[in-house]
Amino acid sequence: MQRAFFHFFAHLILQEQHRRFYSHHLGQDIDMLVFGSWGYPVVIFPTSGGHDNEARDFKLIEAARPLVEAGRVKLFCIDSIDRYSWYAKHLPPAVRVQNHVFYDQFLSEELVPMLQRECNVDKIGVAGCSFGGYHALNFAFRHPNQVAHVFTMGAAFDIRQFVDGHHDDNVYFNNPPEYMPHAHSEHFHWMNIILGTAEHDFCKEDTCRMSALLAHKGINHRLDIKPFGNHDWPVWREMFPQYLNTI
Template sequence: MHEEYRKWYSHHLGRDIEMLVFGDWGYPVLLFPTTMGRYYEAKDFQLIESVRWFIENRKIKIYCIDSIDRDSWYAKHLHPSVRVQNHNWYDRMINEELVPSIQRECSVDKIAVGGCSFGGFQALNFAFRHPERVAYLWSMGAKFDIRSFLDGYYDDNVYFNNPPDYLPNAHNDHFYQMKIVLGTSEHDFCKPDNYRMSEILNQKGIHHWLDVRPWGSHDWPVWREMFPHYLSMV
């Protein structure tokens, strides 16, 4: 299985960003890590191994990006306004630096995004903020309400990064072209958030699949079962 380490300087973040890329050709999947996870997390926890067939048969090319959670949502040493602004710089790096390069490299107009746990929030938030970039969205074991990270602080930046708040009022034709899966499991503590997000999407007439696995909890075994199933839908 082809594996490539990449590192570049992000002008939006003012720092180097690291990434692992799996595969030499295939439909591009941008994979976000879990809480404060690193770019090698999906490899370490065998999520990449679970989809080896898709990569080796050149069906899928996976881009595992690093997070900046320690300087954004989980940066308790910073004022909440600074935390969310730092995330906005991360979002701009993804949208204006990384995704255009992936589109050129893979000759596609839109990409797939996904993630487990907090990475699922990152994927869904990016997809609905930039639906013109995303054809497939897969969240696995995610929560979507970010307000608990901000100590009661609220402003426009929080609103536009909190999908349960902005999605009911958002309108974009690309929402209805996206293939969406909200993955959770019977004993996942994030299950209620997925039901709530599903209801929001239903109210807007946005087609999606709420996939509730009958076993498992908020952990890698169920995500390793989900991920190859979702890739098979591309």
Template sequence: MDEKHIKYYSHHLDRDIEMLVYGNWGYPVLLFPTTLGRYYQAKDMGLIDSVRGLVDSGKYKIYCVDSIDAESWYAKHMNPQYRILNHVQYDKFLTNELVPFIRHECNVGKIGVAGCSFGGFHAANFAFKHPEQVAYMVSMSGAFDIRSFTDGFYDDTVYFNNPVDFMPNEQGWRYGHMKIVLGTSDWDICLASNIRMSNILNTKGIDHWLDIRGWEKHDWPLWNSMFPHYLSRIL
């Protein structure tokens, strides 16, 4: 499997963001790491190897992006207002720099986004905020209410990065083109979060697949079985 290490300079973040890219061609999927994870986490934990056949056959090209969670949502040393503003800069990096680069490189109008656990939040938050840039969204054991990270602080910036808040007020037709997967399991600590998000999408008439698996825990064995299954079905 072809692997490339990239340092992408972001003007919004004023620094290089590191990535690992897998595959020479195929439909692009931007893959977010879990809590405080780095760009190489998906490789180290077997998630990339789980989709090796789909990448080697040219169906997908996977972009494993670095996070800045330690400077945003998990920066407990920082005033919550500034944590959120740091995430806003990360979102601008994705929206204005990285995703247009990926779309151009792969010659597509929209991309796929995916992630496990906190990466599932990132994937859903980006897709729901920017449906014009996303055709496929896969969240595996994600949670969708970010308010526990803001220590009681709440403003429009929190609202527009909190899917359980802003999605009930969105227009469902904006997501009619998007294939959405919410993957969870009976033993998943995020089971209730996925059911809640599914109910919100149902209320808005947004088609999606809520996949609740059997007795498996919120961990990599579950996600390594989910990821190839979902990618094999959504294209």
């Protein structure tokens, strides 16, 4: 009886690994939770100011459990540095966006190469809810040679509201509505792009505008508007496994 209970309980616990490693670009340690033993790598960005445990605590990982346990995907929940960048109101706007550039360099030059080696892939997937969706899409469009799948859920993409009127090249090249009309890469046309929102999501218009921009450029993508729901986790938990299933 005890052995049967142990096996049942073990099945309930999804394999989780905590990693902390030093980023040379950020000059600090950064945390990441990993779910699954093998599968296609998908990096999940947290919402505004969120941490690596957010997707687990709000049951987004649980929603994807069948795909993780089947070895279809391996999920990497990375910490954000929003408190030092976009949401760092105590810092000058130029410093905020520069800190985000350091984060982008950490992702492209440290994290992604590590995942490419670990999972034996050329490209990865990225995903995020709300502000995490901005991070996912911005990273994918800045580095299309590194990303094959991008899933956004309830996201907005114009970051000019975070820089108090300041504008420089760093702002421009991290603001997808600005740089994407002029961006060109064959990798855009190979990318699996899903933009998810809900009928009553206050970010719906932003998501629809991004969809229109991509359509104007002839970039294939899917705009998924759920008929009910708003800007909240129950909608995102419904979307996430559906989107992962397209990998």
